Amino acid sequence: MKVAVIGAGIVGSLIAREFTKYEIDVEVFEKLPDVGWGITKANSGILHAGYDDEPGTLRAKYCAKGNEMYDRLSKDLNFELKRIGSLVLAFSEEELNILKELEKRGKDNGVKGLKILNRIESLEVEPNLSREVISALYAPSAGIIAPWEAAQAAIENAVENGAMLHLSTEIKNISNENNQYVLDTSNGEFQFDMVINAAGLWADDLAEKTGVKVSPLHPRRGEYILLDQPGVVRTVIFPTPSEAGKGILVLPTVHDTVLLGPTSQDLPPTQKESTKTTFDGLSKIVKSAQKLVPAVNISKTIRTFAGLRPENDIKDFVLKREGNMMHVVATRSPGLSSAPAIAKDIVNDMLGDLEIKKRSDFNPHRAPLVKVIEMSDKERENIIAKNPSYGRVICRCNHVTEGEVVDAIRHGARTLDGIKFRTTAMFGRCQGSFCTVKIMKIMKRELGKNYEEIRKNLPNSQIVDGDVR
Numbered sequence: 001m002k003v004a005v006i007g008a009g010i011v012g013s014l015i016a017r018e019f020t021k022y023e024i025d026v027e028v029f030e031k032l033p034d035v036g037w038g039i040t041k042a043n044s045g046i047l048h049a050g051y052d053d054e055p056g057t058l059r060a061k062y063c064a065k066g067n068e069m070y071d072r073l074s075k076d077l078n079f080e081l082k083r084i085g086s087l088v089l090a091f092s093e094e095e096l097n098i099l100k101e102l103e104k105r106g107k108d109n110g111v112k113g114l115k116i117l118n119r120i121e122s123l124e125v126e127p128n129l130s131r132e133v134i135s136a137l138y139a140p141s142a143g144i145i146a147p148w149e150a151a152q153a154a155i156e157n158a159v160e161n162g163a164m165l166h167l168s169t170e171i172k173n174i175s176n177e178n179n180q181y182v183l184d185t186s187n188g189e190f191q192f193d194m195v196i197n198a199a200g201l202w203a204d205d206l207a208e209k210t211g212v213k214v215s216p217l218h219p220r221r222g223e224y225i226l227l228d229q230p231g232v233v234r235t236v237i238f239p240t241p242s243e244a245g246k247g248i249l250v251l252p253t254v255h256d257t258v259l260l261g262p263t264s265q266d267l268p269p270t271q272k273e274s275t276k277t278t279f280d281g282l283s284k285i286v287k288s289a290q291k292l293v294p295a296v297n298i299s300k301t302i303r304t305f306a307g308l309r310p311e312n313d314i315k316d317f318v319l320k321r322e323g324n325m326m327h328v329v330a331t332r333s334p335g336l337s338s339a340p341a342i343a344k345d346i347v348n349d350m351l352g353d354l355e356i357k358k359r360s361d362f363n364p365h366r367a368p369l370v371k372v373i374e375m376s377d378k379e380r381e382n383i384i385a386k387n388p389s390y391g392r393v394i395c396r397c398n399h400v401t402e403g404e405v406v407d408a409i410r411h412g413a414r415t416l417d418g419i420k421f422r423t424t425a426m427f428g429r430c431q432g433s434f435c436t437v438k439i440m441k442i443m444k445r446e447l448g449k450n451y452e453e454i455r456k457n458l459p460n461s462q463i464v465d466g467d468v469r
């Protein structure tokens with residue numbers, strides 16, 4: 001049995017890993033040069049508690065369940081998860097009534113520990129909240145992760161368990177000949193018994209190529225501002241949600257920066273790559289974030305960026321099976337939170353009637369990447385004694401060492417962003433002004449590349465023309 005998974009975002013990565021628990025061949029196809037660079041790269045990174053989703057929707061079915069599954073995943077795959085909890089703020093009696101509805105909906109969806117706090121209790125949890133707040137819905141099970149890290153870890157583990165990863169390989173067409181799916185890719189033709197379409201913003205186009213109709217996707221852009229203001233909030237802070245969605249939030253990241261956003265702007269289906277930020281969007285973020293947390297200091301901005309949600313007209317995920325092909329479409333929010341539960345259900349559904357054995361030698365663990373900054377003095381001393389490159393700091397903002405950059409390359413990083421998203425070098429307040437050249441020197445040495453061959457991310461993102469001196 002041969003299975004292809006199209007797309008190495010959080011959804012495809014977890015599906016691929018789930019398949020490797022069985023005695024089958026698994027191959028993953030990703031059109032970008034690295035894992036987790038689609039929708040999974042630019043979002044809020046929240047494991048939503050699950051009170052927001054109307055009962056009866058797939059979002060409600062999978063969110064709280066998927067959220068819970070992340071505890072095991074983060075331990076097995078060694079990626080960071082912080083269960084920091086969330087607060088939805090009410091500034092009026094009308095908003096408080098909405099919080100009560102959310103609390104009830106959350107209980108129906110199986111969310112544990114929800115509690116409505118009064119003003120004093122809310123300020124105790126989060127001292128920098130606006131003094132205008134009258135109440136808040138507290139959800140202790142909300143958490144934060146770096147979503148791309150979870151996807152990378154899942155794929156690495158899938159590969160350790162025998163999966164094959166084809167990066168920079170775009171699926172151009174899919175046909176069915178004699179019960180075999182033929183994938184026509186940018187790197188040749190491949191045949192499979194089963195295919196999972198987890199292509200994010202392009203999942204509707206791929207479904208269409210196989211003659212399957214799903215409601216079309218359009219991107220909904222969410223702009224963000226990233227701040228270097230650690231400690232300004234400790235939990236995820238939401239406004240009361242409205243028709244337009246969950247609103248603009250203030251939250252810490254797992255890297256101790258602070259995220260403001262996202263906006264919510266519908267774009268036409270032709271703009272599935274439009275990740276620019278706008279003056280209007282950023283101004284709106286500042287106003288909305290400071291309404292929740294007046295202490296938010298915009299002069300601490302590190303960078304701005306935008307992500308694209310794959311939206312459809314039914315505002316819900318679509319899981320559509322046709323023969324031995326499953327289409328996972330409209331993986332909008334809370335798709336990150338829901339992904340582990342979706343992955344499990346899809347693999348159970350696809351393999352349900354077949355007599356395929358579970359592998360006895362499946363290894364659920366991925367070894368952690370070395371993080372020198374998180375070590376005790378003794379551990380640091382020992383690792384530097386064994387390998388002095390762990391003592392040479394390359395990124396001053398996030399204290400990343402040469403040894404960690406080399407590790408990232410050994411874990412598959414081939415571009416500057418590949419290193420950034422594995423080590424957090426270039427992620428800090430100087431955004432790579434200090435370390436980019438040092439990292440390029442290490443890449444040149446380790447990968448045997450010339451400087452002009454080094455890319456920031458995509459093939460057209462060359463950094464320099466060559467050596468100057």
Ligand SMILES: Cc1cc2nc3c(=O)[nH]c(=O)nc-3n(C[C@H](O)[C@H](O)[C@H](O)COP(=O)(O)OP(=O)(O)OC[C@H]3O[C@@H](n4cnc5c(N)ncnc54)[C@H](O)[C@@H]3O)c2cc1C
Nearest residue numbers: 007009011031038039040043046171200222334335336337
């Ligand atoms: C602004 C914003 C905020 C969000 N916040 C949250 C949140 O806080 N919590 C939450 O739970 N969810 C959140 N979400 C939703 C969450 O980010 C998504 O549900 C999730 O990342 C979707 O993952 P995916 O694997 O389906 O898509 P992707 O990550 O896009 O993966 C699909 C992959 O398929 C590849 N691909 C596409 N076409 C092809 C092809 N033809 N051949 C080969 N490869 C192909 C793409 O390159 C891509 O890497 C947010 C989304 C956005 C945009």
